[in-house]
Amino acid sequence: MEFEVLENCSGFCPGVKRALRTAFDLRINYPHREIVILGQLVHNVQVSSQLKQRRIRTLDMEYDDLIRFMHLFQEEKTMYVYSAHGHFKDLEDEIDPTKSFLSDATCPFIKTINDELSTIKCDGKKIIYIGDKEHIEAIVSTRYLNSTNIQIVKTIDEINLNTIQQPIILINQSTYPIEDAIQKINESNFKYGLEIYNHFCPYLKLRIDNIIDTLHLYDVYFVVGSHNSSNANMIFNYLKSRNKETYLINRPDDYLDLDFRDERYIRKKAAIVSATSQDIDVCYTFRDILDDLW
Numbered sequence: 001m002e003f004e005v006l007e008n009c010s011g012f013c014p015g016v017k018r019a020l021r022t023a024f025d026l027r028i029n030y031p032h033r034e035i036v037i038l039g040q041l042v043h044n045v046q047v048s049s050q051l052k053q054r055r056i057r058t059l060d061m062e063y064d065d066l067i068r069f070m071h072l073f074q075e076e077k078t079m080y081v082y083s084a085h086g087h088f089k090d091l092e093d094e095i096d097p098t099k100s101f102l103s104d105a106t107c108p109f110i111k112t113i114n115d116e117l118s119t120i121k122c123d124g125k126k127i128i129y130i131g132d133k134e135h136i137e138a139i140v141s142t143r144y145l146n147s148t149n150i151q152i153v154k155t156i157d158e159i160n161l162n163t164i165q166q167p168i169i170l171i172n173q174s175t176y177p178i179e180d181a182i183q184k185i186n187e188s189n190f191k192y193g194l195e196i197y198n199h200f201c202p203y204l205k206l207r208i209d210n211i212i213d214t215l216h217l218y219d220v221y222f223v224v225g226s227h228n229s230s231n232a233n234m235i236f237n238y239l240k241s242r243n244k245e246t247y248l249i250n251r252p253d254d255y256l257d258l259d260f261r262d263e264r265y266i267r268k269k270a271a272i273v274s275a276t277s278q279d280i281d282v283c284y285t286f287r288d289i290l291d292d293l294w
Contacts, residue, residue: 001220001265003290008210009273010224011280013203015107016042019084022105026079027054033101034075038066038091039083039136041105042277043229045250063091063139070094079103085136086110088143110137110174113199114144117171122147125195126166128159130181131173135230138173145171156181167193174201175230203276204231208238211273219268221246222290224283225275232275252289 012020019041026035037058041047051058059066070080071094079101082091086106095102126149131138133152142150153159154176161184168185172178178198185194211221221239225232227250239246247254270290272283 001294002269003272003287005272005283005287006214009207010283013276015084015109016277019105022103023056023081026103027056030079034078036078037081037083042084043226044277045226046282063136067091067094074099081105086114086140088140109201114141117141117144120145124166125169126164127169129171130176130178132230156184161188161190165192169195171197172199174199175204175234207276214271215242218271220270222270222272223248224278224286226250229275229277249286
């Protein structure tokens with residue numbers, strides 16, 4: 001089997017690059033100060049290791065637990081860093097700027113989304129948010145909406161549209177496509193009005209488009225990314241939906257039990273792509289590991 005890294009389908013997006021630069025530059029500029037990331041900076045085990053090597057701590061906990069923790073245990077003279085996934089003012093309110101220092105690694109695209117959500121007029125409307133209710137982006141972004149009438153679902157199929165008798169505001173997490181939801185609402189002849197805010201990440205869309213251009217060239221795909229990375233799972237699920245043999249790799253030993261010398265793999269070509277939160281150098285590392293296995 002041949003393994004090839006697709007460079008235009010791999011590597012960090014600008015938002016992740018900015019988050020890493022923010023954290024790493026803080027260590028360079030403040031070599032002796034305590035630096036703490038509020039939540040995972042990005043969903044990437046290699047990045048977590050790099051942060052530890054630079055003596056940058058991560059408070060890896062649920063968002064509401066993070067708020068409670070900061071209320072009780074804020075450390076003086078510590079540099080706190082907001083993660084790339086965004087934050088709401090409820091976390092800001094728990095940090096006394098006279099005691100600590102703050103830096104913001106929020107992805108600019110996520111910040112733009114949240115600024116827009118804060119301006120939406122939600123009165124008398126049902127908000128359907130397509131995303132993962134346990135993902136920090138969904139948790140934070142929905143708090144910018146001035147409404148309690150919010151339902152977070154992974155697909156529109158989880159909702160009985162016939163029970164809704166008020167206008168719908170349809171919003172999506174940046175790693176969840178929204179087109180299927182729009183189509184199904186329109187096909188249901190929903191008559192109360194539909195307001196759409198499509199926030200699908202343009203860099204993830206470009207990556208998917210580039211992958212689509214390669215589907216006729218490769219038999220097997222390896223997606224390098226964390227198992228809890230929303231965009232890694234989005235790429236993985238898309239490839240599976242196109243009936244491609246696909247594997248999600250997070251650590252080097254994820255698929256050591258696969259025998260690529262099996263006869264069915266001999267003439268196949270494999271592409272290695274990555275989540276937008278994954279460094280392209282890691283893709284080449286995995287390629288070398290797979291070559292050794294072959």
